[in-house]
Amino acid sequence: MQEKYNPHVIEREAQDHWAQRNAFRALETPGQKKYYCLSMFPYPSGKLHMGHVRNYTIGDVLSRYHRMRGYNVLQPMGWDAFGLPAENAAMANRVPPAQWTYDNIAYMKKQLVALGFAIDWEREIATCKPDYYRWNQWLFLRMLERGLVYKKTGVVNWDPVDQTVLANEQVIDGRGWRTGALVEKREIPMYYMAITKYADELLSALDTLSGWPERVKTMQANWIGKSHGVRFAFPYEAPATQGSAAEKGLLWVFTTRADTIMGVTFCAIAPEHPLATRAAQPNPQLAAFIAECRRSSVMEADLATMEKKGMPTGIYATHPLSGEKVEIWVGNYVLMSYGEGAVMAVPAHDERDFHFAKRYDLPIKQSIAVAGQSFSTDGWQPWYADKETGTCVNSGKYDGLAYEPAVDAIAAALKALGLGEKQVLWRLRDWGISRQRYWGTPIPLIHCGACGDVPVPDADLPVVLPEDCVPDGSGNPLNKRADFVNCSCPKCGQPAKRETDTMDTFVDSSWYFMRYACPDQKNAMVDERAHYWPPVDQYIGGIEHAILHLLYSRFYTKVMRDLGLVKVDEPFSKLLTQGMVLNEIYFRKIGNGRISYYNPADVDVTVDESGKRLGATLRADGAPVESGGMGTMSKSKNNGVDPQALIEDYGADTARLFMMFASPPEDTLVWNGAGVEGASRFLKRMWNFAYEQRAAFGDANGPIDWASAPDALQQARREIHAALKQASHDFGKFQFNTVVSATMKMLNALERAAGAQPAQRALVLEGMSILLRVLAPITPHITHALWRELKLGEDLLTAPWPEFDPGALAAAEIELVLQVNGKLRGNIRVAADADRAAIEKLALDNANVRKHVGDQAVKKVVVVPGRLVNIVV
C-alpha cells in the first residue's frame, strides 16, 4: 500500500478497473429491480462548469448508491447538441457549428470520464446526428397526420438590418445584439404542436407525480393555468371609413370575474386586434400608437413591467346587460395570445384597470362591496378584488349576490341573449416549434407550387442537415444552399422547395430519455427495450427547467404513448431539481446596446478597508467593468468556472466530495472555492488512517462482546452507527452534505478509538468497512482503492449498503435538558428507562432549576421523553 494518497494514480487505476470489466454497461435483466437514473444532458458549450459537476455528481451518487442497494442501474449520457451558441461561435471563429460542437463534445466527454461517472457510454447519443434527429422528423410527420402539428402565424423579433429573426436573448434593450438596430415584431408562418389538446391530462396527471417536488408541480399547474370564467360579447358599431363600410360586430372577451360585469366602464383590446387595425385606418395618432406597440418586446416579462399605455378607438360597444355605451380602447398591456385578445375593463375591481382608468380619467364604477369597507377612487385597496367576501352592488337584479351565484346568474342571462356562456380557458398556448435557424433539425416538409406543403415521405428520412455551413448572422444559411433547398415534389414530381426552418431544440430534449433505451435501433424511434427502462426512475436537473423542458417532455411522452410507442404515461417518476450554481457577472456596454461579458477569473475586485466593494477592473487592460450581480453559470454570461484545474490539482474525488459537501443539492449555491482544501484534507486523513491501521485488517478477528467493551469503545461504536443511521436516512432525502458530515464523524470517532487491543482493532475494521461503503457513491476512486488495500472485499461497486446495528445505539443513560418557562437552565443524566415521576423529581431538585423557580408555584411540568423537561411557573 502506498503511504501517501495519490489521487491521480488511484483514480486512473479505479477507472481502468471499471473499464476493463465494462462495469457500467446496462442490460435488460428480467426479474431484477431496475433503476433508470438520468441527469439532464448537457449542451456542449465548450467545457464543463460547476453546475455540470454538481448535476452529474448527484446522478452518479444516486446511481452508485442504488447499485449497492441491489438495483439494475442504467445511467446514460448524451449531448443536447443543436442550438444557438454553436452558430454564434461559428460567426466569431468562422468554423462550422458542426465542427465546433463535435470538438466540444470530445473535450467535455474527456472531463466526464475523468470525474469517474458510472455511465454506460455505449448508449451515448448526440441530437445533431441524423440517426437521432431522423426520429424528430418521423414523429413530427406522425403528429402532422393526427392534427397535432399545424401551421399558423406567430410573432418573432425581427432585426431590420441583418434581416434576421432574433432570439429573445439576442435582443438587448430593444435592439439587435449585433447590429444595434431597433428590433421590430414581425408575423411569420410557423408550425405549432397542439400541446393544449393535452392540457387537461398534463394538469390532472400532476397529482400522480408523488416523486416530484411540490414547487415544480405548482409552477406547472400555474403555467397550464386552467381558469373558469365567462366568454361573452359586446355588440359594437364601427362607423364607415375611407377604406371600409360601417360594420356591426361582436367584440368577444373572456373574464374570470363575471360578477363584476356591471362595473364595466370600457373595453381594452390588444394592439394586434383586428378591430384596432380597423380603427387606426382613419386615425393617424392611433396608427402611430399601434406602430409604437409593434416595436416593443415580444417577451411577456417586458410587456408586464412596461408602462401601461392606451388610446381610444372612437368605437363604442354596448354593454350586453345594462345597454350602456362603453368605449373600446387599445391597451399595450392586453395580450393577443391569451383569451380573445380583448378584455372588459372594471376599474373598480381590477388593479390594472384601476390604474389605467386613473391615468386616462375614465369612469370608475363600484359593483362589489365588502361589509364594513367603504369604497373610494383615491387609491387601490386589495379588498376591491376580493371575491371571497364581496357581494354585488349597483348591479340591478344581481345586487346582494356573492361571487358564485352572481357568475351563474350573469352567465345564464348572457346565454339567454346568445351573447356568451361559461368557458374554461387555459393559459397554456400551443408550442411554436419553427426556428429560422440553421443548426437544428430540418422540418421535413416540401413546398410545392401545385400541391402546397407536402410531407417528406418516411422512406426519404432523414432530411439531412448539411454540416459545412458557416452562418454569418444574416438569415438562415440554409436558404443559400441550393443543394438543400431545391428538390422535387414527392406528390407531383415538379420542382419544389424544401422548408428551411428547423425545429426548436426543446423538441430534441423532449424524448431523448426514451432513445437511451435503444440508441442503436436503426429502424424505429424506439423498440421493446423502451418498455423495460422507462420511465426514468430518477431525473436530476436544474430548477430552471421546472416548466418548459419538463412540460414538453411530459407532452411528448403522452403523444408517444398514444402512438403506441411507449407504455408509460409520465416520463419521470422522481425528480430532483438541482439549485443553480451562481457566480459574479461582469460586463461592459460596448455601444449600440451591445454587451460584452468578462469571466470573474479575469476580473480584479477592489475593496476598501472594511471589505466593502469599490469596483472591479479587467485584469487584461486595468479598465473598470460593471457588475451584473449574481447569475447562473453560463456560456452566454461568460461566468462559468471550469472544473479542470480542480481535478488536476486535487483529483476527481475531492471535486466530487467538495461539491456534495458544499450545500444540499436543491439549494442555490454561490460559487466559492474556499473549502476545497478541507475536502481534500479529509480524504488524505482517511488514507493516512487506513495506512496506519492496515495491520488491523486481513487477519480474522474473533467475535467481540461489545457490551463488555470499555465505555470509550462503546461510545465510539455508538457514534459510528448513529452516523450510519443518519447517512442512510439522509440519502433518502437527497441530503448528501450531511451524508458527508456523517462520514467525517465516523473517521473522527475511529481516530479517537483506534489502538492495538483486539476490540479496538475490531472496531477499526468494522468502522472502515462502514465508512468506505457510505462514502463509495461520493468518492468512488479512493474508496475502491482502500477497500482492496484493506482486503475488505473484492469489488466495492457491488458491495451491499451497510445496515446499522440498533444494539450499538442503545445507551444506559441519556441526557435531558431542563427548562424553566422554556429557557435552558441545565441538564441531567437519567437512566434510559426512567419513569416520568422520577424525571420530574430529578428536574425539580436541580440546583439551577430551584434557583429560577424560587418560590413561584409550578403550574405545569412538560416532559418530552428522551429530550427535555420544561417547568412552567
Added chain:
RNA sequence: GCCGGGAUGGCGGAAUUGGUAGACGCACCGGACUCAAAAUCCGGCGGUAGCGAUAUCGUGGGGGUUCGAUUCCCCCUCCCGGCACCA
C-alpha cells in the same frame, strides 16, 4: 408585473420536521513539532457583561399562536429561478 423558491456565526451549512440554535467543515486565533516555513497534530472560536459559575441578546424585519418557534400563521424587505426563440 405575474408564478415559484430562498434568507441561520467572518463563510458553506446542521437542527431527528414544534423541543439544548450553530452538528460537520472552511477561515481565523493560540499551542506542539521544525533552524525556519509548509504539512500534520492538540486546543479555542455567535454578540455583550463577568476571572468564573452564570446572565442576557441572537436564525432578514415587524406582529401573532404555543409551556416552548429557525420550524406554524399574517404583513414587509432583499436576493435567486421562470415568464413560452438561451438551454
